[in-house]
Amino acid sequence: MDELTREFLIESQEGLDRMERCLTDLEERPKDAGLIGEIFRSVHTIKGTTGFLGFKRLETLAHAGENLLGQLREGKLTANRPIITGLLHLLDGLRSILRTIEADDNEGVGEDAVLISQLEKLQVPVKARAKRMAHAKVGATSVPVLPLEPAPAQPAMPDPAPVPEQPVQAAPVQAAAPAPVEAESDPVRSRAQGTAAESTLRVDVTLLNRMMNLVGELVLTRNQVLQATSADPRMTLLSRRLDMVTADLRESVMKARMQPVSNIFSKMPRIVRDLSQALGRRVRLQVEGQDTELDKSLLEAIKDPLTHAVRNSLDHGIEPPDVRKAAGKDAEGTLKLRAAQEGSHVIIEVYDDGAGISVEKIRKKAVERGLITEQRAARQSERELLQLIFLPGFSTAAAVTNVSGRGVGMDVVRTNVEKIGGKVEIDSRAGKGTTLRMRIPLTLAIIPALIVRSLNQSFALPQGALSELVHIPPQQATAAIEWIENAPLYRLRGKLLPLVFLDRLLMPAGEHKMASERDNFIAVLDADGRRFGLVVDGLADPEEIVVKPLSAVLKTIGLFSGATVLGNAELALILDPGSIALKAGVSMREEDAVSVNEGETDAGAVGALEYLLVEAAGRQAAVPLADVLRIEQLPLSRIEYIGYRPVLNFDGQLLPVEDSGGVLAAAEGNPQAQIIVVVCREANRHVGIAVSHVLDVAAGGDLFEAGTTQRTGGVTLLKNRVTGVVDLGAVAELPAGEAQPDECSQIGETVA
Amino acid sequence: MSTAATGLRVKEKAPVAALVEMCSVRLGQTLFGVPITHILEIVGSARPQPVPLAPAFVGGLVHYRGDVLTTVSLRQLLGMPPKDGSQDILVLESAGGIFGLLVDSVGEVLTASTTDHEPNPSILDERHRALFAGAYKLKDSLLVMLDPEQLDPMRLSAARAA
Numbered sequence: 001m002d003e004l005t006r007e008f009l010i011e012s013q014e015g016l017d018r019m020e021r022c023l024t025d026l027e028e029r030p031k032d033a034g035l036i037g038e039i040f041r042s043v044h045t046i047k048g049t050t051g052f053l054g055f056k057r058l059e060t061l062a063h064a065g066e067n068l069l070g071q072l073r074e075g076k077l078t079a080n081r082p083i084i085t086g087l088l089h090l091l092d093g094l095r096s097i098l099r100t101i102e103a104d105d106n107e108g109v110g111e112d113a114v115l116i117s118q119l120e121k122l123q124v125p126v127k128a129r130a131k132r133m134a135h136a137k138v139g140a141t142s143v144p145v146l147p148l149e150p151a152p153a154q155p156a157m158p159d160p161a162p163v164p165e166q167p168v169q170a171a172p173v174q175a176a177a178p179a180p181v182e183a184e185s186d187p188v189r190s191r192a193q194g195t196a197a198e199s200t201l202r203v204d205v206t207l208l209n210r211m212m213n214l215v216g217e218l219v220l221t222r223n224q225v226l227q228a229t230s231a232d233p234r235m236t237l238l239s240r241r242l243d244m245v246t247a248d249l250r251e252s253v254m255k256a257r258m259q260p261v262s263n264i265f266s267k268m269p270r271i272v273r274d275l276s277q278a279l280g281r282r283v284r285l286q287v288e289g290q291d292t293e294l295d296k297s298l299l300e301a302i303k304d305p306l307t308h309a310v311r312n313s314l315d316h317g318i319e320p321p322d323v324r325k326a327a328g329k330d331a332e333g334t335l336k337l338r339a340a341q342e343g344s345h346v347i348i349e350v351y352d353d354g355a356g357i358s359v360e361k362i363r364k365k366a367v368e369r370g371l372i373t374e375q376r377a378a379r380q381s382e383r384e385l386l387q388l389i390f391l392p393g394f395s396t397a398a399a400v401t402n403v404s405g406r407g408v409g410m411d412v413v414r415t416n417v418e419k420i421g422g423k424v425e426i427d428s429r430a431g432k433g434t435t436l437r438m439r440i441p442l443t444l445a446i447i448p449a450l451i452v453r454s455l456n457q458s459f460a461l462p463q464g465a466l467s468e469l470v471h472i473p474p475q476q477a478t479a480a481i482e483w484i485e486n487a488p489l490y491r492l493r494g495k496l497l498p499l500v501f502l503d504r505l506l507m508p509a510g511e512h513k514m515a516s517e518r519d520n521f522i523a524v525l526d527a528d529g530r531r532f533g534l535v536v537d538g539l540a541d542p543e544e545i546v547v548k549p550l551s552a553v554l555k556t557i558g559l560f561s562g563a564t565v566l567g568n569a570e571l572a573l574i575l576d577p578g579s580i581a582l583k584a585g586v587s588m589r590e591e592d593a594v595s596v597n598e599g600e601t602d603a604g605a606v607g608a609l610e611y612l613l614v615e616a617a618g619r620q621a622a623v624p625l626a627d628v629l630r631i632e633q634l635p636l637s638r639i640e641y642i643g644y645r646p647v648l649n650f651d652g653q654l655l656p657v658e659d660s661g662g663v664l665a666a667a668e669g670n671p672q673a674q675i676i677v678v679v680c681r682e683a684n685r686h687v688g689i690a691v692s693h694v695l696d697v698a699a700g701g702d703l704f705e706a707g708t709t710q711r712t713g714g715v716t717l718l719k720n721r722v723t724g725v726v727d728l729g730a731v732a733e734l735p736a737g738e739a740q741p742d743e744c745s746q747i748g749e750t751v752a
Numbered sequence: 753m754s755t756a757a758t759g760l761r762v763k764e765k766a767p768v769a770a771l772v773e774m775c776s777v778r779l780g781q782t783l784f785g786v787p788i789t790h791i792l793e794i795v796g797s798a799r800p801q802p803v804p805l806a807p808a809f810v811g812g813l814v815h816y817r818g819d820v821l822t823t824v825s826l827r828q829l830l831g832m833p834p835k836d837g838s839q840d841i842l843v844l845e846s847a848g849g850i851f852g853l854l855v856d857s858v859g860e861v862l863t864a865s866t867t868d869h870e871p872n873p874s875i876l877d878e879r880h881r882a883l884f885a886g887a888y889k890l891k892d893s894l895l896v897m898l899d900p901e902q903l904d905p906m907r908l909s910a911a912r913a914a
Contacts, residue, residue, distance in 0.1 A: 506804035
């Protein structure tokens with residue numbers, strides 16, 4: 001294919017994309033001359049160039065479309081629904097020919113006669129036109145046509161049609177009379193177009209990828225230069241300069257790869273239009289945050305999930321007009337696409353004000369399909385249940401339509417989004433609507449990762465999946481890691497966490513050190529809803545890593561999503577938590593089964609409070625986490641007494657210390673002892689609570705018992721145990737040293 | 753214009769006897785040759801990072817010009833014991849992309865006449881026959897030609913699967 005044809009293809013594609021956007025807009029503003037002009041120009045350009053390149057079939061089709069558009073432009077026709085449908089068909093026809101040219105370098109043989117005759121039928125009947133033409137000839141100008149042109153009313157979008165354009169089969173008269181407004185605004189517009197064309201440049205994506213690679217290389221070299229020259233003061237300035245330039249360069253290259261989400265949002269009006277017509281829905285599409293930018297490759301990757309989500313919203317979300325009316329809603333549904341940047345992520349939302357998702361239906365279906373046990377389902381919050389629709393094979397659609405409902409929808413959305421390191425979430429209110437939220441990292445090429453060690457090698461673990469780290473020293477390993485047959489488990493806050501030993505996974509045949517012979521670090525990972533602990537021998541620093549793809553032969557191993565070069569020039573494979581979970585057989589159901597037995601009893605209440613679980617003298621008590629300012633470990637000698645009352649001189653302020661557990665008393669006589677004080681906020685003062693251990697943070701629900709409405713304390717269900725909540729308000733009122741029984745625990749015991 | 757260029761291109765036919773340039777490579781006691789047309793670069797004394805669970809012929813990964821390059825261990829392919837210490841890498845280009853070939857050491861570039869070339873001997877076993885492209889009779893030894901296309905990791909893994 002020669003350069004000219006390639007350029008023609010790119011330009012035509014862009015023109016048709018523009019045309020598509022304009023067509024859907026035109027449906028709302030059928031009189032908008034600016035839009036019609038834009039569409040006309042797209043088709044006209046194609047026709048003009050094809051004539052030159054000798055693509056006859058394309059030319060004939062474009063010609064037929066141009067005739068119709070010409071009439072629209074002259075105001076002889078108004079863009080009604082059949083006409084727009086016809087033009088959309090024209091668009092599809094042109095696109096398919098362009099595709100053929102791209103693939104085979106010739107326009108192929110196809111029958112466009114049907115489409116052409118459809119376009120002709122839409123035009124003003126020949127007779128009428130002839131008459132009008134005759135009239136125009138007599139008048140020698142297109143004056144009779146002019147009043148219909150809304151151009152003067154649209155100064156913002158004038159029709160900048162260049163004068164020599166010849167609306168086909170039209171008398172020369174028509175083209176020769178541009179409206180005065182147009183003539184005025186023309187130079188302005190063309191100047192603006194000129195500068196835009198001069199200041200931008202098309203760049204091949206592979207070149208950009210190459211640049212990104214080289215920049216990654218440069219970053220690495222810089223790191224090494226910095227390390228090598230750190231001792232030499234003469235090099236400091238130079239290397240710092242190198243450092244800055246490299247960082248700037250990296251940022252610029254990354255910026256060059258960014259594209260506005262409008263590139264994919266602009267495809268949606270057409271989809272919405274076609275689907276809503278096919279499904280008999282009335283839908284208004286709103287788009288927000290079109291200029292939010294995202295890495296090109298990520299944009300490509302979310303195109304399908306987004307289309308899927310939009311289809312779903314139309315098919316299952318927004319109801320038919322009569323149903324909506326019956327429900328007291330506007331007959332026209334709203335579909336909202338929103339994009340916004342939040343930190344290093346871009347949020348993309350698809351919202352519809354349709355029927356929403358019935359949580360009950362999901363619960364039933366999930367249990368029916370065996371995706372979740374009944375007890376587990378009963379325990380889960382609505383929000384959690386909603387996320388079940390992302391499981392493979394889940395569909396609540398009563399009927400399978402050709403739009404969606406085959407149960408291969410949402411899990412594909414999730415897989416695609418997670419493949420690029422994103423997250424997807426759904427939120428729905430029955431009868432009110434549904435929001436699908438995708439969280440996409442800004443760029444794929446550079447991700448934050450934790451470097452872990454295993455088998456004397458470094459591996460990169462993406463931070464996105466990492467929720468926490470647990471260290472188990474060798475001497476504790478035997479006790480901390482429990483086994484059910486050959487399945488290692490760890491009790492993480494009372495819940496059994498399946499463990500995967502990285503060395504055993506990667507080298508099944510080799511000999512491995514026992515957990516008790518080495519340090520163990522458990523990286524608690526959450527991948528595709530599978531939660532497990534990955535056991536590694538060591539941790540190194542977190543690093544921003546540049547992701548390099550693996551060759552096809554290594555991709556098939558499946559456990560690695562890429563490789564990277566670390567700051568010390570060592571190569572590290574990037575672990576893929578999702579595949580590791582799959583390979584190790586960590587399934588969602590297995591974990592569910594465990595948690596049913598284990599049971600995490602948050603009262604299920606919405607807005608459950610979080611508590612800090614502490615232990616004082618063998619009893620557990622809870623402190624509302626929101627009130628905790630910090631936890632201090634200090635020597636007992638820091639505690640002073642005012643009378644019987646222990647106080648702490650803290651940052652020059654006196655802090656009353658509550659010692660209902662007798663922690664201070666127990667440590668007395670040993671001034672070297674370390675005690676722990678939880679510093680809390682109470683009204684407008686601070687108080688300290690002496691405890692022996694801080695155990696955990698857990699969610700609990702407030703359970704006030706009848707009869708103990710007195711605000712001296714409360715109880716909460718924490719980890720299956722009724723636990724007393726320390727009443728911070730009571731700290732000051734009670735004289736120190738006396739009448740300070742552990743009220744909370746007492747209540748707790750009574751309740752229990 | 754490119755169409756014109758294609759039109760002007762003349763099909764060249766290799767003469768019957770020609771000189772072939774190849775890079776000599778040593779592995780243990782044997783001399784191997786790789787046609788220089790396939791070699792992009794030679795990377796000296798590299799220590800590839802092993803890849804757990806990878807097929808045995810994969811020698812590991814090396815960092816090459818901003819990319820991560822998969823290497824093929826010639827020793828492993830020929831059933832020789834692994835060598836301690838660093839090895840040299842030939843960066844090769846094949847239809848499937850670029851990859852590295854791990855060898856003990858890279859020698860000089862030799863020129864040989866195609867008249868000295870002989871096909872693989874019939875007694876060569878199947879496994880080696882696929883990798884070798886005949887041999888050149890040098891003055892004092894034989895130089896076994898390697899076929900870079902056959903060494904491509906994708907092809908090797910397909911061959912193993914078959």
